[in-house]
Amino acid sequence: MRNAFVKLLAGALLTSGVLAAPAVADQRREQDSAREEMRAGNVLKQRDIERIVVPQITRRNPNLQYLTFEWDEVARAYRFKFIDNTNGHIVWVDVDARNARILRIRE
Structure with missing residues (x-):
């Protein structure tokens, strides 16, 4: 029984690592792009x-x-994420990164 649990846990860890790797790479590429700009x-x-x-x-x-x-x-823009504490809705605010001008607010 313990051996089956260890195999299951190892499989879950391997799977989560494999699935997380592309997301981490995308995030790093976005950060590098923003830094270069x-x-x-x-x-x-x-x-x-x-x-x-x-x-x-x-x-x-x-x-x-x-x-x-x-x-x-x-777009050379940041998308800021807010939460409305009264109803739990997410509010997205798009901002021009060149001058900090608010481009759009979406709920």
Whole structure:
């Protein structure tokens, strides 16, 4: 019985590692792309954009809580993710990385 459990656990760990590897590679590529754009002076730093955008959004709706962001290298934009604490809905805010201008807000 213990041997079967060990095999099952080992299989689960191997499977999760194999499935997670492409996602990690994609995330690293996105980070590298954002970093290159920032170094070239094409976009603002993500933290600077956060300092500008997050307060603007939370002033509009104090029930929103900032969660995370994604980088879109084609659009040169960040997509900020908020959660509305009153109803649990996710709110996406697309921001131009060149000037921190809010492009779109979607619920």
